[in-house]
Amino acid sequence: MGPRTLFDKIWDDHVVETLPDGTSILYIDRHLVHEVTSPQAFEGLRLAGRKLRHPEKTVAVVDHNVPTSDRTQPIEEADSRNQIETLERNVKEFGVPYFPLLSANQGIVHVVGPEQGISLPGMTIVCGDSHTSTHGALGALAFGIGTSEVEHVMATQTILQRPAKNMRVTVDGTLGAGVSAKDIMLAIIGHIGTAGGTGHVIEFAGSAIRGLDMAGRMTLCNMAIEAGARAGMVAPDETTFEYVRGRPFAPKGEEFDKAVAYWKTLASDEGAHFDKEVTLRAEDISPSLTWGTSPETVLPITATVPNPADEADEAKRTQMQRMLDYMGLEAGQKIAGTPVDVVFIGSCTNSRIEDLRAAAQIAAGRKVAEGVRAMIVPGSGNVKRQAEEEGLDQIFLDAGFEWREAGCSMCLGMNPDRLTPGQRCASTSNRNFEGRQGPGGRTHLLSPAMAAAAAVTGCLTDVRELA
Amino acid sequence: MEKFTTLSAIAAALPEANIDTDKIIPARFLKTTQRTGLGKNAFDAMRYLPDGKENPDFVLNKEPWRKAEILITYDNLGCGSSREHAPWALLDFGIRCVIAPSFADIFFNNCFKNGILPIRLPREICDQLMADASMGSNARLTVDLPRQVIVRPDGQEVPFEIDPFRKHLLLEGLDDIGQTLQHETNIEGYENRENREKPWMPSIHID
Structure with missing residues (x-):
């Protein structure tokens, strides 16, 4: 062999x-x-x-x-x-x-x-x-x-x-x-x-x-x-x-x-x-995130939203425009600074103790921006307990995050944790498909630290500015 | 599972790439414990307007494509979740054959398990079939599985590839559990060997 x-x-x-x-x-x-x-x-x-x-x-x-x-x-x-x-x-x-x-x-x-x-x-x-x-x-x-x-x-x-x-x-x-x-x-x-x-x-x-x-x-x-x-x-x-x-x-x-x-x-x-x-x-x-409704639409946080006019293939151009319209973004705009409504830290992608520690590091001593709903959903009862032993729950609660029970939650919104139409979410989950987190919801996929940064600034933010 | 032999039917073109399984059937409709009944929510976000009325511009809401049994799309059809609710929703709507330049792996598998024939064809050919489809009821496509050809309205034949084992299961409408259980002696042999060689493999018991 x-x-x-x-x-x-x-x-x-x-x-x-x-x-x-x-x-x-x-x-x-x-x-x-x-x-x-x-x-x-x-x-x-x-x-x-x-x-x-x-x-x-x-x-x-x-x-x-x-x-x-x-x-x-x-x-x-x-x-x-x-x-x-x-x-x-x-x-x-x-x-x-x-x-x-x-x-x-x-x-x-x-x-x-x-x-x-x-x-x-x-x-x-x-x-x-x-x-x-x-x-x-x-x-x-x-x-x-x-x-x-x-x-x-x-x-x-x-x-x-x-x-x-x-x-x-x-x-x-x-x-x-x-x-x-x-x-x-x-x-x-x-x-x-x-x-x-x-x-x-x-x-x-x-x-x-x-x-x-x-x-x-x-x-x-x-x-x-x-x-x-x-x-x-x-x-x-x-x-x-x-x-x-x-x-x-x-x-x-x-x-x-x-x-x-x-x-x-x-x-x-x-x-x-x-x-x-x-x-x-x-x-x-670089610290990255998605701008569109497919996980391949990835940008460094320092970049600008791409322009469909630069795309040669017609089907792709149409699809890009559709994504921009759905996401409520303009071609050429800086992605950083885009205001968010919801922050979701959880899912099978990023809900382990290490993920929560990374988010807590950014949240510590800061406050969730006004008007933003920020949720922490630990991946398991054991992750939740360990985080509580480490005092992470208190850091999140003090900052104004919700500290919730374990489950898939807003990754796919099969339970009551859902976006409402037009809401923009900084999410540590894995899919940004149209309607994935709730009908009409707009998802930006990013890391736990980047999600926490969005929560405390109220917009998509380069986490390095908060380190 | 219903047999698939020859299907002569109306085809609908959905000229998009990366049609994901959330698009085919959104997660909020996965709470059923049945395989049937999902057809009314197939492509829910594209098919219905926010007020619940049908979107008149969506192909499957137009005559004659309401009765389409063949669906043609661009690349990477069925990407995303493993939900078999996606082919169940298509089947319940009436779709028996899906044609695209490429498919996501799990969706491709799931189609076969439900008597839906997924066919991979180059983008140029999908474009031609989409043009046929746009002619509506005057332009039925015939999918001939035994001969592995699609017959276009003008009589031209487009050959396609299919794995022989899967073709056999589709033609006969066979469920593959029965097929696998015919090899039970070998499964037992494997298990005896694994028990010997990997004694550390844990069994799970939860009180």
Whole structure:
């Protein structure tokens, strides 16, 4: 066998059988389930008289619909309540391990998995959610699937797949002041586009990536899907092993050492073939944000909004103009200084303790600007508790931020946390599509520090001016 | 799943790139526990005006495209979320075939699982098919899956590629769980090996 990539190794290690036409039956080590994309899958099993092949390789949480306000009150929205209750009935009937709404461990599925040691290096991990790519930060092969595939994994613990192509994105060098993992990923998506990774698994490599903590690596891999990739991955290293050690479900003692010995074999071999290579210099990346309604519309905070007249392709020109109109921006205007109505710090992209610390650093001793609603939504009950132990909640509350319960919240507005038409939001989430955060809402994607800077100044702001 | 063999139908052109799954079906409609009933909210933001009335300028609100069963778009159709509600909404509206220069991976997969045929064709050909589509009911397209061709209104045939396994499943209307379970002995063999080689792999039990 020749030199192989991280992806090749995990893939090869999980192929049960390759069918004559080249499709493989791929074994799934971990299946994460939430309330939105599972009801029809459970119903399918029920109708066919099937069971879960391995409930003990499966974990369910509620995150998309849950209110982030007082949890002792009943859930007001009937259809949200129904979806949550349906999941609760299903996990009981099918024997699926489950963190209920009132569990201290409840949270966004992509925060809970790594935090609990449920997601580990070298695993194949799936979930009916595109941001499953997040878990690739551990050096796992993790990807989102549709509900039919959820049912397939429940019944067979496998999935039918063809191998992806290999792509490597290398970021070498030293990050400048105010530049975070989010800025790196926005820069990558801005560079390769939202279809740049289609059909590929992206391995993130280079000294700037190695230097990131696990939360930063999760932010990167989380948004691999926004670059169109099937998954994002970072080779497991000492940072990874130290992160995993001692997590509730992670192997312990001798078992942990055995696991580490295996995980150490997974890094891409010298000379392994990548179908696509992209290289960025860390020094070239500025604090960034999006201006339009596609995650590839990335600008450094110091830049001006692009002019559709400069675009040669007619379809693209029309689309750019439509984005400007939707976003309420003028071609050529400076993006910095644009007033915001709402600031959302949360989502599976940026709701970990490290993200909250970065935001708190900017918020400390300052006040949320008048007329701005600023929300902090921790990624899990555990993140929330840790932040409270560190006194971050008090920093945010003193500054005038809302300190809320864990969930997906305003990333996609399935719960009551929604933008109203025309509202402009500085958001640490992952998608700025039209209406994503609420019908007519305008989203600028940016880092937690940049979001906090927008909250305290009341407009899109270069965080370096507040450092 | 309904079989897909030959479809002769009205096609609608939506000449946009990066039509994301939030556009196909916004998140607030994902609270259903059914696969059906999403058609009325397919393309909700484009199809309805803020007051809830139909947007008369949107192609799927015009005759004869209200009855379109084929949809043609530009690049990267179905990007974004993995929600299978996107193909469910299309199917519930009546769409059985989507044609674009490129698709997002998960959406592409999800289409097959629901008896929708996604076809990749170069942008120039999509442009030609969009021109056909603009002629309305006088210009039906015929998608012939067994022969892997689209027959244009003038009789010209456009060949397309499809993975043989997926073609088989579509033609027969097969659900692939049953197919995979035929390989159960191999799945068991894999599990025995994994238990031996990765004894540290944790099982999850939550009290």
